[in-house]
Amino acid sequence: MQIALHAVSQGYGGRTIIEGLSATLRPGVTALLGPNGAGKTTLIRTLATILPPRSGEIHFDDLRVVNERTARIARSRIGYLPQDFGYDPQMTVTDFVSYAAWLRDVKRRDRQQAVERALNLVDLGDARRMKMRKLSGGMRRRAGIAWAIVGDPPLALLDEPTVGLDPRQRLHFRKVIGSLDRTAVLLSTHLIDDVGAVCDRVIVLNNGAVRFEGSVSDLEALSRDDLPGHSALERAYMRLLPEEEQRL
Template sequence: MQVVLNSVSQRYGKTLAIDGLSLTLKSGVTALLGPNGAGKTTLLRTLATIMPPQYGSLHIGGAEVVDERGARRIRDRIGYLPQAFGFDPQMSVADFVTYAAWLRGVPSSRWRGAVDEALEMVDLVDRRRDKMRKLSGGMRQRAGIAWAVVGRPGVVLLDEPTVGLDPRQRLQFRKIISGLADAVVVLSTHLIDDVAAIADRVVVMHGGVARFDGSVVELEATARDDLPGHTPLERAYMHLLPEAEQAV
């Protein structure tokens, strides 16, 4: 599976959210870093085919996404977890994840096995009959991750997936992501230590453009000691933000 963006731009009214972005995404974990308003969520929504490119082109698995009809044909290959995801509070956890499997086109004969696998990955097997409304925030977030990975889609998109997770659950999340090595995984996060632990590639966005695209080691190499941060990776990230330069 390969995802290719070529000179993609997206606008909200007069606001340019993504500005001529070109990326080729392959199997592995790509982390999106950047401040609020950098274009990360818009990029994930574009990759999820919720908003096909207004300018430029998007190809997923060789198929170009140009309109809603084309998007529907490839959505069964995509697992997407937005930052604020909706759910029926009366649904059980198992029904919630089964619904995702149905939307993704997983054959009904595989639903039980696929759902069990996804719930096991997020350590919610013993909660499969619980109502979604009764889950804690962290458990609900884990159910959302199960929604995104059920059926093992070729593209997994996660917007701030570790929000609400405690340290043990974040370690479990890293294990889950490590088990998706064959998929194109793109996650947006503000947690630098998660990036250091699981990312094969880092894209730092600001103002709708990619200010950096490379490995964690390559990003660390850009660190400057005169900028704030507890680790070289944090200082390297700060180095890429114009406001950090102005503050020095």
């Protein structure tokens, strides 16, 4: 699947957050980078069809999202993990992920296997009968990742998914995301080392506009030794920010 945004604008009330943004997502992992307030979460919410764009077009292959009917069709193709996701505390982990599979129109005969695969991928197979309210923060975050990837959706939108994960869990997360070769994953993160480890492409946002879209190696090539950062990727990212934000 290819997901394309053409001249998309978005905002809240009288405030414009994104203006004239165009980008393309394909199978593989695309990092979404940018400082706080750059428009990352607004872009993800727009792609998730929670917020209809003020102007511009969103296409899921040949499906153009123009109304609630086409948005519902698109949602069946999307796995979405927001920074703060809701859940019924009385649900078991299996019930929670099964509900996501049902929402995504995973066929009933395939649902149990899809749920088991998602739980095993995030290392929650042994916790499948636990209530959501009893999970630790890191386990709950992994349940959210299982929610987003169950049924191998064509598009997975992950907004800061590694918040609350310890280093071992973050390494496991990279392995999980790297296994989703048929899914276009958009990974919003502040962790540059995750980008270098798992991502194929990068989109850098600032002030609601795309400052860079390309491969990780192309971004790394923009690095300059006189900029702050512990790696070439960090220095390249800093180069794309306004001059006043490059200072530490």
